[in-house]
Amino acid sequence: MESGTIVFAVIALAISTLNSDTAPPPTAAEINFAPGNEARAVARIVGGIISYTRWPTQVATLRLCVTGTARHAAQLGDASTTAGRAISVQTIDAGAATTGCDILYIGKLPAPVREQTIRALRGRGVLSIAESDPRCRDGTMVCLRVAGSSATFQLNLDAVSRGTVRIDPRVLLVAAGRAS
């Protein structure tokens, strides 16, 4: 597993270097939507990331858990369309155990609860997605940014490398702030 992480880091670095050569300003993958369609845009982003993610153990249906106060999670069930595989969505209480989750969608949580929840994911095969962590410093792998009429996402490479799920390095190309 350790060597796989290094390989991933090297590939990520190589691709980011490759891209820094081609000068355009760092922009995010933007899903543009009509006002009021944030949830659909988020579902598509989540589905896309899921399609490029590999779990250490294969399961037929991915279990997506939503915790905290989520504003754009209403249509996450549609993520299976983009992901190309079955997804079951369930809501869990803040601070509750996440053992039955393959994907954890984190809404607004009190800071201590969030930290504890995220710490509990460490070393486990869970894809963590934060809805409201614009600077992406809290330790979730994916941070969504929904502003105005566009939705983007950012990858936290530290978190990705610590986890045991594997995200296709090609996704880095699309992630916001990849060149920063």
Added chain:
Amino acid sequence: MSRPARPLPTLREALSRVHFRVTLFAVGITGLTVLLSGLAAVGVYARQNLALSAQTASYTVAPAIVFDDAEAARQSIAPLADVDGVAEIAVVDRAGRTLARLSHAAPPHRLSIAGVAEWLFFPHPTVAPVNHNGGVIGEVRVRGDAGIIAGYIGMGLAGTLACMVLTALAAGLLAARLRQSVIAPLGAIAAVAHAVRADRAFDRRAPDAPIREIDALSSDFNALLAELERWQLNLRSENATLSHQATHDALTGLPNRIRFDESLAAMLERAASDGASFAVLYADCNAFKAINDQYGHAAGDAVLVETARRLRAGLRAGDIAARLGGDEFAMLLATPSGPEAVARVRDALRALMAMPIALPSGEEVTMTLTVGAAVYPDDGADVAALVHHADIEMLAAKPTPSATIQKIRRQ
């Protein structure tokens, strides 16, 4: 019927032309073959390059289509768009919308080399589908850049042309070498043949040649020349013999009447132009017929031979003694000779003829001569006058037949 005015080509020109054509043909065929097979190979590689570029682009660009990110799509294909041989890469999503397009070469003119090469090798863009989750979400279209192939064609044509120029030079050098080894020896043989024909220079010989056939020709030719030379020499000596026989008396070896008449005419001409004098003497053997009758013809011949020898002995080197026929002799005293020269010769002959002549039978006879002389120009200005004068003088001096034979001894 009329031959064209253009001169016939020399052997060297003919050989050079054949060389030139053969090598030009060979170089052209070889160059064309290499060019075509090279083009086929380059075309295969170029198409593989395009397919590989398209597949790579379709792989890297997939997330950009999934997330509908045009900028990311552009960045994914940017490194591939810089690959040599790729003119343009376009990413099209499932709806047919062009998400990104990068091109670094405008389509070439249709009639340029690159345009023709593109038409030949990449008539259509190479298309690779973009897969996601087992389905097709778009495609990558790659248009090939025929610049490299056009460069190859250009280089190939230029190379073939350069080879043809080299070929022309090499053909020239070969022709020069041929000239050394083939044409020069043939030329030498021709020169000898011409010299033999024009100057009858039968002693000339063709030199050895460095090529076996030409050397054989040369030695055969020389052998033929040697034979011709021998024939020529034989002919010349035979001619000399015949000409001597025609102008000389067979018995005594003296010039005959024909030769004497020629000499007299020539002498007269020379004396007339020089204003000099010369003399003609006619000598008749007295009673020669009696010797023939008495001692036989062999004795008569011996007397004639000895008389001729003595006549010759009584003259100077430039003078001529001739036998006109039978027992008649004539002498020509070369210029300048006057009456005193005639007198000296008369005295010398009288002294010489006083000695007896030995016959084959061992007997001896003494022969006397009756001599008549004429001196030019005093006694006559032309041949007829001189001959007439000498004849008259001789007839006047002829003794009676009875007193002519004196038998000295008989064994």
